[in-house]
Amino acid sequence: MRKFETFRGVAVAWLLPNIDTDTISPMKRLILNPDELDVYSFEPYRFVGGDGDSGLLDPEFPLNQQTYRNAKILIAGENFGCGSSRETAPEAIAKCGFRCIISSSFGGIFTKNCYQQGLLPLVFPKEMVLSFAEQSKDKGIFEVNLIKQCVVSPDGITHFFEIEESRRDMLLNGFDPVQRTLNGSAASFEQFLKRDRTARPWLYTHEL
């Protein structure tokens, strides 16, 4: 996984609420066009008539606009990423060049998947999200600093955020947590198994 570094960049705001992961990463595309997740991301909104096969980009859709071509932050509406657990949703967003998504709330599974894809999901109060969106209009430069755990908005104000240490480390180091789990908790795992075989024997006598 790509390491998360402090960055400065412009943001693009698209504030429709309840954008689901079917919209972010349409099913047909994730199976048949796995190398073009970014191209077909947000297909119902990105293309005229919602038809990716037409190839006609809808100029109204903010992510298609030249002004925001290099945006690294996506400012999204509430409950962004609700629905299906498909990890191609944050993968597609990362592939579009984004490193961070800011919203007043995210779908729960989507949030977890963002970390896996090296994407930082940040929750701020709705008024703050709207203020960020306003400031993004003039190509204002935001800074996202994961080490100091803050966002500096274009108006110069620093906004701190909370993040679990384990998630922060995972993003900063870009490591695969499997090795850490296998190494770091080997003893606890063995103890658990020993205890659990006594407590819930039926689970182990009828294995598949």
Next chain:
Amino acid sequence: MGKTLFEKLWDLHVVCEDDDGTCLLFIDRIYLHDLCGAFSFQMLNKNGYSVRRPEAVIASPDHTLSSKCGRAGEDSPECRSILPRLRRGCKKYGVTLFDINDDRQGIIHIIGPEQGFSLPGMTILCGDSHTCTHGAVGALALGVGTSEVYHALATSCLWVRKPKTMRIWIGGTRDDGVEPMDIILHLIAEQGISRGIGYAVEYCGPVVEQMTMDERFTLCNLTIEMGAEYGVIAPDDTTIAYFRDKPNAPKGKMLEALIAHCKEIRSDPDCKYDAEISEDITGLTRQITWGINPGQTVSVFGGVPSVPAGADENEKTLFEKAYGYMGYGPGMRMQDLSIQRVFIGSCSNGRLSYLVKSAALVKGKHVAGGVEALIVPGSMAVKRAAEAQGLDDIFTEAGFQWGEPGCSLCAGSNGERVAAGQHCVSTTNRNFIGRQGRDARTHLASPVTAAMAAISGKIQ
């Protein structure tokens, strides 16, 4: 202070705790469907890990399978791309696969409980957001993305943050024809599709206690559509009667021990929930979605709502998007709408008792002209049981197509789609834009409402 059912399930599985409170949970069962299986095996291959406890993993293709009679597993580009990868991975890593034509094949959320793999007190993980379905047996069931499936396969564990708890009490009188689908759609509409974010829901109350297991699965299945990742129901006599004879349920003394365990995993009288909702369903009518998310639900006797007063610019835009996509405006009565497609099936409503109910409604009648109706049993076992009762004949004589088990028209991942502009009454769980095909207009509803719609060509 006492503990909630969910907290008990959690505590039973904590292997260790990180400094920041994140817990490493032991995962009792891992379920793979074709998509999450193919993708997570790919990650195992890439990173060179094996499956830590293959005996705790089962796989069944469902998403990319055709539901057509005589399917071969090469019926769509989606299936040709995915199914061989699932098969290769299962073989390589020693995972039990219920392949096409296996008597145990079916939608993963149907076969888990049906085969006795999903049992009270377990942690169950699958790369699918509707894994919450298994919570109905009193299990902590979590839907995750590909990377976390891979992590769980390689380690038998997963790092998880403990959610807050929410109690949803459901009481009152359930009128004839009102199904769990109506109850949960109504709840989602009332509470909103983001109300449950960060919560584990426990359903309780007299209406839940009186529900059959098939009905409880429907309730838990749609929990994610309210934003909550977990839905649980305390195991009771109904649960025990359900699982005790299942093929993979423990036998003899072990069965008795599990039954004793069931009595322990229930919320203590003095436990505290972080949120509580009480729902009296007296007078509730059958429900149907009118828009582009499961919260956009009205009574079948109702109409398409106007943009709510006080909606901001973005909420207004979303409503307009819904009107445009569905091809009507506010005030349109649901009963005035003509429909072209009906689909009965899916992990929400593809179980035997629903097929029995639907058959009773269509017996001796015929699907309306201009309507194409498809009924797909949720598993091979459901299909065989239905056929043993002659339900397939009732459906086909009424003009329904009778399909092979799988996700079919729910997932848009197997070449089966609703044509652009068509209105489909569907017993599935998602009516998002494009879910059933480009410009397909989905109306989520119960099997009762769907069966009636097939016969009349209208929403009734």
